[in-house]
Amino acid sequence: MERFTTHTGIGVPLRRSNVDTDQIIPAVYLKRITKTGFEDGLFSAWRADSQFVLNQPAYRAGSVLVAGPDFGTGSSREHAVWALRDYGFKAVLSVRFADIFRGNAGKQGLLAAQVTQDVIEQLWKVLEAEPGTAVTVDLVETQVRCGELAAPFEIDPYTRWRLMEGLDDIGLTLRHEADIAAFEAGRESWRPTTLPAKHLPDAPVAPARPG
Amino acid sequence: MGTTLAEKVWNAHVVRRGEDGAPDLLYIDLHMIHEVTSPQAFEGLRLAGRQPRRPDLTIATEDHNTPTLNIDLPIADPTSRLQIDTLRDNAHEFGLRLHSLGDADQGIVHVVGPQLGLTMPGLTVVCGDSHTSTHGAFGALAFGIGTSEVEHVLATQTLPLRPFKTMAVNVTGRLRDPVTAKDIILAVIAKIGTGGGQGYVLEYRGPAIEALSMEGRMTICNMSIEAGARAGMVAPDEVTFEYLKGRPHAPQGRDWDQAVAYWRTLKTDADAVFDAEVTIDANALEPFVTWGTNPGQGLPLSASVPDPDEAADDEERLAILGALEYMGLRPGTPLKEVRVDTVFLGSCTNGRIEDLRAAAAIVNGQVKADGVRMLVVPGSARVRIQAEKEGLDQVFKAFGAEWRNAGCSMCLGMNPDQLAPGERAASTSNRNFEGRQGKGGRTHLVSPVVAAATAIRGTLSSPLDLADRVDLADRVDGADQAVQTDSGRKPEKGA
Numbered sequence: 128m129e130r131f132t133t134h135t136g137i138g139v140p141l142r143r144s145n146v147d148t149d150q151i152i153p154a155v156y157l158k159r160i161t162k163t164g165f166e167d168g169l170f171s172a173w174r175a176d177s178q179f180v181l182n183q184p185a186y187r188a189g190s191v192l193v194a195g196p197d198f199g200t201g202s203s204r205e206h207a208v209w210a211l212r213d214y215g216f217k218a219v220l221s222v223r224f225a226d227i228f229r230g231n232a233g234k235q236g237l238l239a240a241q242v243t244q245d246v247i248e249q250l251w252k253v254l255e256a257e258p259g260t261a262v263t264v265d266l267v268e269t270q271v272r273c274g275e276l277a278a279p280f281e282i283d284p285y286t287r288w289r290l291m292e293g294l295d296d297i298g299l300t301l302r303h304e305a306d307i308a309a310f311e312a313g314r315e316s317w318r319p320t321t322l323p324a325k326h327l328p329d330a331p332v333a334p335a336r337p338g
Numbered sequence: 339m340g341t342t343l344a345e346k347v348w349n350a351h352v353v354r355r356g357e358d359g360a361p362d363l364l365y366i367d368l369h370m371i372h373e374v375t376s377p378q379a380f381e382g383l384r385l386a387g388r389q390p391r392r393p394d395l396t397i398a399t400e401d402h403n404t405p406t407l408n409i410d411l412p413i414a415d416p417t418s419r420l421q422i423d424t425l426r427d428n429a430h431e432f433g434l435r436l437h438s439l440g441d442a443d444q445g446i447v448h449v450v451g452p453q454l455g456l457t458m459p460g461l462t463v464v465c466g467d468s469h470t471s472t473h474g475a476f477g478a479l480a481f482g483i484g485t486s487e488v489e490h491v492l493a494t495q496t497l498p499l500r501p502f503k504t505m506a507v508n509v510t511g512r513l514r515d516p517v518t519a520k521d522i523i524l525a526v527i528a529k530i531g532t533g534g535g536q537g538y539v540l541e542y543r544g545p546a547i548e549a550l551s552m553e554g555r556m557t558i559c560n561m562s563i564e565a566g567a568r569a570g571m572v573a574p575d576e577v578t579f580e581y582l583k584g585r586p587h588a589p590q591g592r593d594w595d596q597a598v599a600y601w602r603t604l605k606t607d608a609d610a611v612f613d614a615e616v617t618i619d620a621n622a623l624e625p626f627v628t629w630g631t632n633p634g635q636g637l638p639l640s641a642s643v644p645d646p647d648e649a650a651d652d653e654e655r656l657a658i659l660g661a662l663e664y665m666g667l668r669p670g671t672p673l674k675e676v677r678v679d680t681v682f683l684g685s686c687t688n689g690r691i692e693d694l695r696a697a698a699a700i701v702n703g704q705v706k707a708d709g710v711r712m713l714v715v716p717g718s719a720r721v722r723i724q725a726e727k728e729g730l731d732q733v734f735k736a737f738g739a740e741w742r743n744a745g746c747s748m749c750l751g752m753n754p755d756q757l758a759p760g761e762r763a764a765s766t767s768n769r770n771f772e773g774r775q776g777k778g779g780r781t782h783l784v785s786p787v788v789a790a791a792t793a794i795r796g797t798l799s800s801p802l803d804l805a806d807r808v809d810l811a812d813r814v815d816g817a818d819q820a821v822q823t824d825s826g827r828k829p830e831k832g833a
Contacts, residue, residue, distance in 0.1 A: 143660075144653060144657060145532055145533075145632050145657070147632065147769075147771050149750075149769070149771040149772070149773060149774050150771065150772060150773075153773055153777070154402075154750045154751060154752045154774075155751075155752070155777075157374050157402075157752065158374075158403065158415075158417035158418055158420070158421050158752065159377075159417070159421075160377035160378070160381070160420060160421060160424045161378070161381075162378040162381065162382075172772065172773050172777065195653075196533065196653075197532060197533040197536075197566070200532055200533070200566060200632075201468065201563075201564075201769060201771060202468050202750075202769075203375065203466060203467055203468040203482035203483060203484055204374075204375065204484075205375065205378075205466075205484035205485040205486060206485075208484070223533055223536060225533075225536065225566060226536060226537060226566070226568050227468060227482055227483070227484060227568065230483075230484060230487070231484035231485075231486065231487075234484065234486035234487070235486065283359070283500070284359040285356075285359050285360050285361060285500075288359075296486065296490055296498065297386070297388070297489065297490050297493050297494060299498075300363060300490065300493075300494045300496060300498060301493070301494060303353070303354050303363060304494075306353050306354045306363070307353055307363075307365070307391075307494060307495065307496055310353045310365050311365070311495075314365075315596070315597075315600075316589075316593050316596075317458075317589040317593040317594070317596055317597035317600075318367055318458075318461065319367070319368065319455070319456050319458060319461075319587045319589075320394040320395060320587075321368075321393075321394055321395060321396060321397040321435050321456065321587075322393060322394040322435055324435050325454070325586035325587050326442070326443060326454075326586055327442070327443075327453075327586060327720065329442055330442045330720075330723050331442075332409070332440055332441070332442055332444075332719045332722070332723070332743070333726075334407075334408055334409045334410045334411075334440075334743065335406060335407050335408075335409070335740075335741060335742045335743045336407060336408065337407055337408075
């Protein structure tokens with residue numbers, strides 16, 4: 128993962144609340160087995176509308192998304208983060224993020240920065256009045272800046288540290304392999320294992336037919 | 339001060355407490371996998387040269403992409419087929435248990451785990467699927483994770499996690515037929531909103547929850563994520579133990595006795611304090627239905643489509659306007675006058691045997707409304723086999739419904755079961771997001787009995803709206819014993 132310190136890019140005002148992950152990327156794009164190339168699915172239903180913000184030339188190269196409250200709700204699909212990342216977004220600002228989305232974002236180097244709704248409203252005003260205006264998201268200072276505006280944002284310190292160091296979660300956890308092995312040794316015998324597999328008596332499954 | 343149920347399960351799984359703001363490292367008892375959120379996780383393992391740490395704590399099924407017709411033929415959609423084939427290859431390569439299409443244990447991952455007896459009280463359960471919250475009905479701490487976390491659990495059998503806050507959802511009183519578990523959770527979401535549960539584990543408690551069967555409790559925990567909560571839980575009790583006993587993977591002999599003794603300790607202490615509490619009166623509930631494009635936009639079925647001009651603030655006004663435009667609804671229209679094209683009975687929310695029984699009891703001997711299509715998709719192959727044993731398939735077919743094979747199906751339309759643009763559905767699933775059930779499709783979330791009544795009348799309907807159920811309406815007012823049996827605990831059989 129690349130280190131994230133500070134990023135400056137075109138701000139995109141998304142005046143919507145409750146942007147769920149089905150809107151960020153519909154299920155039809157989830158059938159791929161690759162981890163990149165999801166930019167075409169990003170907001171695909173909304174992008175069919177020529178008036179949609181990302182279809183306006185001034186915002187097309189945007190990399191800082193400024194969204195309404197409760198961004199990333201619904202399905203756990205990490206594809207939502209991949210789609211934003213592959214499109215070129217480096218940061219999303221909102222007053223509230225869904226828990227799973229925020230976790231997924233942190234693992235892919237996409238900064239989910241929490242700001243107050245007042246800051247969102249101010250950013251929307253600037254970005255709509257002057258399309259193409261740049262927004263700076265400074266992870267070192269945990270500050271968002273845009274023109275005259277400078278406001279703090281919130282992110283949990285651990286995610287901030289990982290983003291700034293560009294660290295891989297699995298590698299970090301495996302440093303504690305001995306602790307995991309010790310915990311496993313005390314696991315009670317009533318706790319389930321999936322292997323060897325146990326079943327109910329086998330039964331034929333008749334294929335349903337049309338009509 | 340005492341601890342809550344969620345905290346007890348959490349504390350029993352801490353491998354390592356986080357220092358200097360780092361999260362705790364939690365051990366994962368059970369990891370479930372399906373074809374959509376796993377390919378990139380396996381690819382990550384391969385690239386890093388890693389192996390799954392505990393294949394024996396891992397189980398995979400095919401559910402999201404699987405067709406519900408002609409399952410013995412090759413899957414027509416090449417991208418769906420590729421994803422299924424990729425799961426099969428990965429399971430083979432890494433030595434994981436997989437229940438494939440056509441296998442009697444195949445089905446929606448959240449239906450399969452409980453029916454095999456793998457889901458138990460006091461476990462940590464994860465899956466790359468937000469509806470993993472379903473398993474919390476057993477008193478497990480169960481939550482959805484992203485694909486990077488799927489890879490993390492495969493490689494380490496742990497997850498770094500930050501403690502959740504806890505919220506008590508007290509459901510007082512008792513349900514009156516035809517009000518169901520689905521109506522409780524839709525009412526909870528309408529009350530606290532789609533973001534109301536963010537950062538919390540919800541614990542559903544109170545007499546109306548205790549009176550529910552395990553399947554009803556699963557329906558409620560399933561939709562915790564729709565309130566923004568990652569997990570929902572119900573304290574295990576005799577209903578839980580009764581459901582588990584004798585299932586293939588349930589503990590046996592001394593293990594069973596030890597497990598039950600431990601499970602009895604899994605309840606919130608009397609002096610424990612929740613970070614938040616909310617109360618719902620089950621006595622006052624009616625069948626619920628959503629009118630908008632998120633699960634929080636729901637109302638009692640007797641209400642009318644809301645008016646944006648009566649919204650509390652500008653944000654809400656815009657949200658209502660947008661939802662009504664998408665849904666093709668006019669303010670003030672009685673919800674019961676809304677005509678549907680399709681009825682979908684199924685999903686990890688309401689695709690279990692009791693859901694099928696409840697709907698079949700209503701459509702039995704009735705005639706389906708003209709022009710309405712009804713799909714019945716059992717949550718698992720076992721549910722389908724059990725339903726056929728009980729003759730429910732014949733009831734649905736005689737009614738004019740389509741009887742399908744198991745899978746996620748129209749809940750999210752990754753397989754061919756989709757709504758056409760502009761088509762309107764009454765659906766027993768969990769999400770009414772724009773385009774969820776097919777591009778341009780319009781979804782009203784309902785309970786199985788409301789779905790059944792709607793298929794008969796062609797408009798969103800309660801079973802009480804059916805002519806020959808008038809006597810039942812009278813009985814409900816009297817709240818007599820017979821009704822209590824209807825909505826109370828039911829014996830768990832088969833499935």
